[in-house]
Amino acid sequence: MVAAIELKSQVGPSFGNNFNNRTEEAIGNAVDLRRAYEAGSIGRVPPWLGYVFMLEESPRSTAPVRIAATPFQADSAFSNMSYKERYRILCSRLVSDGLYDAACFVTSTKDPELPIHEPDPALSFNALRSAITARAAYIRELRERQG
Numbered sequence: 001m002v003a004a005i006e007l008k009s010q011v012g013p014s015f016g017n018n019f020n021n022r023t024e025e026a027i028g029n030a031v032d033l034r035r036a037y038e039a040g041s042i043g044r045v046p047p048w049l050g051y052v053f054m055l056e057e058s059p060r061s062t063a064p065v066r067i068a069a070t071p072f073q074a075d076s077a078f079s080n081m082s083y084k085e086r087y088r089i090l091c092s093r094l095v096s097d098g099l100y101d102a103a104c105f106v107t108s109t110k111d112p113e114l115p116i117h118e119p120d121p122a123l124s125f126n127a128l129r130s131a132i133t134a135r136a137a138y139i140r141e142l143r144e145r146q147g
Contacts, residue, residue: 001042002139003132004033005050011110012060015083023090026051030099045142048135050128051100055087057107057117084119091123102131 006029010018030049036042055061061083067074078086084107091103105123108116118124 001033001037001047002045003048003050003135005052007052009054009056011056012058015061016065019083019086022053022087026090026094027099030094034099045139048102048131049100050132051091051094051103052128053087053091053103053105054116055084055105055107057084057109061107088119088123092120101135102128104128 006026008022008025010022030051033042033047033049037046064080064082067079077089081089088105091105094100095103103123104125104127105120106116106118106125108114121127
């Protein structure tokens with residue numbers, strides 16, 4: 001395996017439960033693939049992992065929500081943030097924490113006439129394309145050196 005890209009999306013109305021599920025899936029899938037590599041199950045080159053997420057932009061996904069009461073201290077970065085902002089933070093952290101090599105986060109309404117939004121330039125289609133291009137060049141160079 002040279003690369004894998006996970007594609008996920010979410011539409012309303014149940015943003016809260018789905019946010020938790022998508023977060024668990026993204027983290028779990030990355031950890032599973034990294035462990036498979038460490039076990040020698042998927043090749044000699046660490047796989048490049050990408051994550052693409054599209055969120056329905058609606059009043060329920062863009063309005064601030066409170067953090068549910070739990071016995072543990074919640075991450076204050078998510079306090080009073082919308083699900084749109086929480087997904088942006090998630091995608092950014094997936095990359096900064098080294099779980100994924102690149103991520104793309106976009107939003108769109110149900111109206112096909114309206115454009116897709118890219119809330120963070122570091123998580124844009126262009127940034128993802130650049131990361132994929134760099135990975136392809138790296139793999140090409142490895143293959144040329146191996147003859």
